[in-house]
Amino acid sequence: MRTVSVSSIVFLLACCSPHYVVPQLKFSQGSRLADPGYVESSVKNISDEELFDAFRADLPAIGEILRISGRGEFRNAYERWGTYWAAKRQPKYITRDHQFLLDTETLKSYEKARLEAADRPADRDSILARASLLKRNIIRTWGDAVIDFGPVVDFNREIGQSGKYGFHYWSWSKPLLTAYVLTEDQSYLAKFDELFHRWYEQRKSITRGFPELDVVYYELGLGTRNRAFIEYYFLPYKNRTWQTHERMLKTILGAARWLYELERGEGYRPGNWQIHGCYMLAQIAMVFPEFRESEEWLRMALQRLQEHLHQDFFEDGGHSERAPRNYTLATYLSYRNLSYLLSVYNVGEDIAKQIRQRMGNTIDWWISMIAPTGEIPAINDSHRGLFPAFVLQDGAEFFRKPYVYGVLANLLGSKPPETPVVFPSFVSRHMPASGFSVMRSDWQRDALYMNINYGKWNGSHTHYDMFDFEIYAYGKALAIDAGLGLTYDDPLYVPWYRSSRAHNMVTVNDQNLDREKCEGKNVVWSSGTQLDYFAAEHDGYARLGVHHRRQIVFAKPHYWMVIDDLKCDRSGDTLTWYIHTPSPLERSDGGYRSTSTPGMLVAPVVSPSAVRFGKGMAASTSDLAPGKTEEINWLALDRISSAGSANRFVVLLAPYRQSAASVNCNALSETHFQIRGEKFTDDLYISSIPLNDGTVSTDACCVLIHREAGLPARVGIVQGTFLRINGREVWKSGTPISTEFELA
Secondary structure, three states, rough: EEEOOOOOOOOOHHHHHOOOOOOOOOOOOOOHHHHHHHHHHHHHHHHHHHHHHHOOOOOOHHHHHHOOOOOOOHHHHHHHHHHHHHOOOOOOEEEOOOOOOOOHOOOOHHHHHHHHHHHHHHHHHHHHHHHHHOOOOEEEEEEEEEOOOOOOOOOOOOOOOOOOHHHHHOOHHHHHHHHHHHOOOOHHHHHHHHHHHHHHHHHHOOOOOOEOOOOOHHHHHHHHHHHHHHHHHHOOOOOOOHHHHHEEEHHHHHHHHHHHHHHHOOOOOOOOEEEEEEEHHHEEEEEEEOOOHHHHHHHHHHHHHHHHHHHOHHHHHOOOOOOOOOHHHHHHHHHOOOOOHHOOOOOOOHHHHHHHHHHHHHHHHHHHHHOOOOOOOOOOOOOOEOOHHHHHHHHHHHHHOOHHHHHEEEHHOOOHHHHHOOOOOOOOOOEOOOOOOEEOOOOOOOEEEEEOOOOOOOOOOOOOOOOEEEEEEEOOOEEEEOOOOOOOOOOHHHHHOOHHHHHEEEEEEOOOHHHHHHEEEEEEEEEEEOOOEEEEEOOOOOHHHHEEEEEEEEEEEOOOEEEEEEOOOOOOOEEEEEEEEOOEEEEEEEEEEOOOEEEEEEEEEOOEEEEEEEEEEEEOOOOOOOOOEEEEEEEEEEEOOOOOOEEEEEEEEEEEEOOOOOOOEEEEEOOEEEEEOOOOOOEEEEEEOOOEOOOOEEEOOOOEEEEEEOOOOEEEEEEEEEEEOEEEEEEEEEEEEEEEOOOO
């Protein structure tokens, strides 16, 4: 056997990785999974008698099969079942994905799958090419590794600690099924049948990558692998033997029983694993109502899925694991596909309605988070990459959100329907429930854009980050987070990708902050046509005696000002302000500039004690296939902490399209900054307490006065009740508000 290195389309498996293991070999006292005898005889090694005893005797066609099995004529009974199954009228569908990515799987009718393939001949060719390799036992098993197994596939092949689990998801097999739907060539089904039997014969001898996690009988494996098995079983393979019926029925029954006992006995568990497991339990119940237990399987699965629907998704549409692509997309599509199943099997309309209501919020969340280039941010355990347009198109139609088409047209180049193009009512958006805020200048591809991350810890997929941000401008990524490597087997995953210093944030002694105890507090947000403002505090470095407050001002559409104040209980610690940029930065008058255009000026207003440059890996912005990584640059501004005095970073971030930005900032005082551009002068006042510097008096936390030649001065105020300039009251309010106006 030989391993073939392939760097083409990435097969995304990280969304279902068992890297952070939840032990699934020990169970609650009331669970039958804790009984080895039950697991052995009723799940893993189901006898013929046990299998047929699980069928409903009240169904006429099944009654005849049971009479045959009751005489011990099991081969004849399986053949009769095969005849029944082939004639059974039932919904049939296939999983379609985008470029073989697991987190883009959607259920489609055969007819719709064929129409889509006809519209996208390149996709059709890719499917047939992948299926042709599978017929020769050349399998893309995990990540971007392809293995040529030779004459016989070894399902116990070592493919990395997590890799073996990914291999047993069987998602690599789906091109065989789609190829048959497109061509009706029986050789594709013959190959799947051969592989299924080989797997069945080896399934009890698979060694574990994690001692506490069985490769075959665990939630994600059962929740994903059986999707392919069911879709194969729908298709009319002419040479299907009675042994295939026997083994498929025992596999499906065992999977459903294991999943049911897990979901019943272990209760609601946050995260995506249970969603995948319950989705499969519900699908098995709907596809195989002939099993006596199917009604209870469906009840339990839908109960748990409803719990996740209401507890795992924030009101703003974000998902609890806070990974914009991988886990949000995978769980969203699980519910989208569940809605499809409930519809075609005509069950659970009340639950389908709840799904439509909740998932519509997720569509709004995504269009808020998507960068102007159409990329989804690589925050926490999330790959970067172009967001799949078909997901938003499907959501726009399904949830009746016409403004999504405008976003698709501008950011992803999709052709809008023949109706007037409209855009969302929001441009920038504050989403405190999920812990993200987005500053955006407009809905054009050249827009200036920043996302800010300040949410709660939500399990192992959270990185050691707080107040980190990403910036895009003029169609290019200018500052990004590290994101995630291709898989969790990447040796840099823990020491680099998750680390605090791999994010655009302030670190203390280059140590990771205490993320589990940390979230943004005392958050202030304001958004207007001229000014966006964000401020928050965190105590992630409390163990080192550091309290951090970050303020970000977006003066649209020119620049950002980032102000970090750190209160330190001790002196001598190294405070570091990090920014990671795809383009190198070089020293220039007033700071550091990108060596290519479009670019960005990074201008420290308060001089650091030291400046460092380096490189590190990050989710790629040049190759937008999810999972691709590249080495990028970072700039670090250091200063040594001083107990009891101001420890401050003030950095101007000014993007430019072609020529380097002619922008400079002077600190006229601790609260007054003057920013000059070629055509404007801004006076920015920042203060946590009422200020009066002899010229400006206000109780607002932020005031921006913008002046351009020949135009009235424009003022933006954040959370204030008054503004006086040179002793003259120019604005007043009875309660603290944010507002914008022109000076008379």
